Amino acid sequence: MPRITASQALVRFLAAQHVERDGVEQRFFEGCFGIFGHGNVAGIGQALYQYPELLTYYQARNEQAMVHTAVGFARMKNRLATLACTTSIGPGATNLVTGAALATVNRLPVLLLPGDVFASRRPDPVLQQLEDPRRGDVSVNDSLEPVSRYFDRIERPEQLMPAALSAMRVLVNQAETGAVTLAFPQDVQIEAYDFPEEFLARRVWHIPRPVPDAASIAKAVERIRVAKRPLIVAGGGVIYSEATNALRGFVEQTGIPEGETQAGKGSLPYDHPSALGAIGVTGTFAANRIAAEADLVIGIGTRWSDFTTASKTAFPHAGVSFINVNVADFDAAKQDGLALVGDARATIELLADALQGYAVEPSYRDEAVRLNKEWNEEVERLYRLRHEPLPAQSEVIGAVNDAAQPTDVVVCAAGSMPGDLHKLWRTRDPKGYHVEYGYSCMGYEIAGGLGVKLAAPEREVYVMVGDGSYLMLSSEIVTSIQEGEADDRPRRQPRLQLDREPVAVARDGRLRHAVQVQAKRVAGSRQRQLAGAPASRRSGDECGIAGCKGHSVRKRGGAPERSRGGEGRRFDGRPGDRGRPLRRSPGLRELVGRRGRRGLGGGSRPGSPPRL
Numbered sequence: 001m002p003r004i005t006a007s008q009a010l011v012r013f014l015a016a017q018h019v020e021r022d023g024v025e026q027r028f029f030e031g032c033f034g035i036f037g038h039g040n041v042a043g044i045g046q047a048l049y050q051y052p053e054l055l056t057y058y059q060a061r062n063e064q065a066m067v068h069t070a071v072g073f074a075r076m077k078n079r080l081a082t083l084a085c086t087t088s089i090g091p092g093a094t095n096l097v098t099g100a101a102l103a104t105v106n107r108l109p110v111l112l113l114p115g116d117v118f119a120s121r122r123p124d125p126v127l128q129q130l131e132d133p134r135r136g137d138v139s140v141n142d143s144l145e146p147v148s149r150y151f152d153r154i155e156r157p158e159q160l161m162p163a164a165l166s167a168m169r170v171l172v173n174q175a176e177t178g179a180v181t182l183a184f185p186q187d188v189q190i191e192a193y194d195f196p197e198e199f200l201a202r203r204v205w206h207i208p209r210p211v212p213d214a215a216s217i218a219k220a221v222e223r224i225r226v227a228k229r230p231l232i233v234a235g236g237g238v239i240y241s242e243a244t245n246a247l248r249g250f251v252e253q254t255g256i257p258e259g260e261t262q263a264g265k266g267s268l269p270y271d272h273p274s275a276l277g278a279i280g281v282t283g284t285f286a287a288n289r290i291a292a293e294a295d296l297v298i299g300i301g302t303r304w305s306d307f308t309t310a311s312k313t314a315f316p317h318a319g320v321s322f323i324n325v326n327v328a329d330f331d332a333a334k335q336d337g338l339a340l341v342g343d344a345r346a347t348i349e350l351l352a353d354a355l356q357g358y359a360v361e362p363s364y365r366d367e368a369v370r371l372n373k374e375w376n377e378e379v380e381r382l383y384r385l386r387h388e389p390l391p392a393q394s395e396v397i398g399a400v401n402d403a404a405q406p407t408d409v410v411v412c413a414a415g416s417m418p419g420d421l422h423k424l425w426r427t428r429d430p431k432g433y434h435v436e437y438g439y440s441c442m443g444y445e446i447a448g449g450l451g452v453k454l455a456a457p458e459r460e461v462y463v464m465v466g467d468g469s470y471l472m473l474s475s476e477i478v479t480s481i482q483e484g485e486a487d488d489r490p491r492r493q494p495r496l497q498l499d500r501e502p503v504a505v506a507r508d509g510r511l512r513h514a515v516q517v518q519a520k521r522v523a524g525s526r527q528r529q530l531a532g533a534p535a536s537r538r539s540g541d542e543c544g545i546a547g548c549k550g551h552s553v554r555k556r557g558g559a560p561e562r563s564r565g566g567e568g569r570r571f572d573g574r575p576g577d578r579g580r581p582l583r584r585s586p587g588l589r590e591l592v593g594r595r596g597r598r599g600l601g602g603g604s605r606p607g608s609p610p611r612l
């Protein structure tokens with residue numbers, strides 16, 4: 001029974017947690033992000049410092065952003081792994097609220113460990129402590145309660161044990177997961193206690209694949225058999241449950257066409273003949289025309305947000321009914337649907353078995369094939385609009401899509417791009433599309449992209465970000481450069497592609513200027529830390545910022561055209577600076593030129609040097 005501090009026990013506990021699904025075991029916490037101040041430096045900070053081999057510490061620049069990074073990581077890992085986040089008390093802790101809400105809305109697991117004011121209350125009020133004349137036990141961390149799926153405050157060291165176990169139960173529970181907060185008073189963090197070995201021992205949490213009861217399956221099968229125009233709506237649950245192959249088999253067996261929510265995009269590849277693509281407000285005409293006449297809608301792993309249902313107008317057929325396959329009964333009951341409460345993959349397999357011999361009318365199957373083809377032609381048209389004087393956003397998306405390999409990942413969250421990406425991005429891999437559209441939080445993009453890259457360093461990650469989002473929260477560019485350089489695994493920086501506006505601002509220079517100045521500062525600080533190349537030789541582009549050079553997305557005769565003047569220049573931050581030419585690193589234009597046709601070169605192939 002080691003006598004250790006509550007923080008030491010927490011770090012050892014986190015390092016010992018594993019999950020297992022389908023017989024495959026993995027660590028649940030692959031590290032801990034943190035920003036230290038009073039309230040966590042002497043406790044959790046000391047413990048992380050002491051046990052670097054147990055839990056990797058990652059430095060972040062902004063507490064909200066580090067939650068985004070953990071969320072991006074957890075989503076990329078299909079909720080089977082995540083990162084913890086620790087903060088100081090007060091503003092460090094309240095900066096978590098937005099990230100926590102995003103995690104909870106999107107049902108993605110993150111563990112938040114904000115410091116809290118002294119449980120003993122002896123030094124009250126400490127710096128950054130909220131005082132409330134009506135209550136003695138209030139703390140700013142209470143603001144995390146409504147956005148957390150489990151919230152606890154550890155006021156004695158031994159309380160850590162039930163709290164940590166309850167936190168894990170919720171984090172790994174596929175129906176309940178979201179942000180989990182363990183508020184940790186700063187004095188308790190450093191209190192010693194005889195923690196039993198059982199608490200610190202390796203623990204494996206089994207992730208089950210529950211199935212609906214036989215009566216509900218029978219009812220669903222009956223409804224599907226009599227439907228004339230059934231439609232599947234695939235949500236994030238299909239991807240998290242790794243049900244995409246099962247779904248594909250089900251669709252091919254039955255001929256039921258499929259539309260996708262933002263989180264479910266990628267459930268089928270865009271060119272599957274029964275794939276109708278995005279559905280709802282930001283959907284394709286293919287999906288929405290079929291939705292308009294659907295008499296049965298089978299939602300799988302969707303929480304039926306207003307964007308999916310077009311505020312409950314997308315499925316107007318008089319006799320339409322819903323079947324909802326969902327691991328959470330809360331979601332399964334929506335739309336007055338027949339609830340099939342269960343894991344997406346296991347339930348699809350059950351339905352496929354029970355529907356042997358059933359298929360939709362060939363004419364209905366053919367209608368989907370035709371619509372898929374027509375939509376694909378429309379995407380092609382929108383990718384090559386040749387809009388003047390600036391390329392349309394669809395052309396920028398097309399250029400990035402053309403340049404990306406099938407397993408690369410596009411990341412976005414807010415503004416005008418999620419809508420365009422939803423309908424226009426050609427997804428060829430279930431993990432290739434990562435648009436956070438549950439909370440649609442400006443500032444998720446870069447930080448979330450870093451999480452995606454940390455989770456899948458072998459993939460290229462393209463962050464598409466509006467100028468508004470970029471200027472709101474771009475601090476984790478620094479973290480991604482740091483992580484990229486601190487590690488000899490494929491570099492961890494996501495590629496940053498600003499939306500079409502930088503093409504515009506490249507001509508007046510303002511945003512590009514801001515990006516370059518920031519990149520230069522980053523490079524300077526790295527240089528001091530690493531004593532590497534002189535800071536002045538590192539450009540924004542070398543820092544992985546592909547879009548800031550103002551390259552044109554135009555292609556003539558298959559070759560990209562260089563935009564006139566000013567592209568590929570480095571800015572020194574002096575007023576009136578016209579920049580000097582950059583010497584290396586491909587930007588978007590070169591990328592398009594080099595990898596314009598799918599399957600040609602590039603990509604993170606085994607054996608080839610990582611490009612990030």
Ligand SMILES: Cc1ncc(C[n+]2csc(CCOP(=O)(O)OP(=O)(O)O)c2C)c(N)n1
Binds near residue numbers: 439467
């Ligand atoms: C944190 C946050 N604040 C405010 C909003 C509301 N909002 C949604 S999009 C948007 C503007 C986004 O601008 P930009 O990033 O430049 O994208 P654009 O629409 O120009 O593509 C705002 C303010 C939000 N989604 N998230």
Ligand SMILES: [Mg+2]
Binds near residue numbers: 415466467468501
């Ligand atoms: Mg904008």
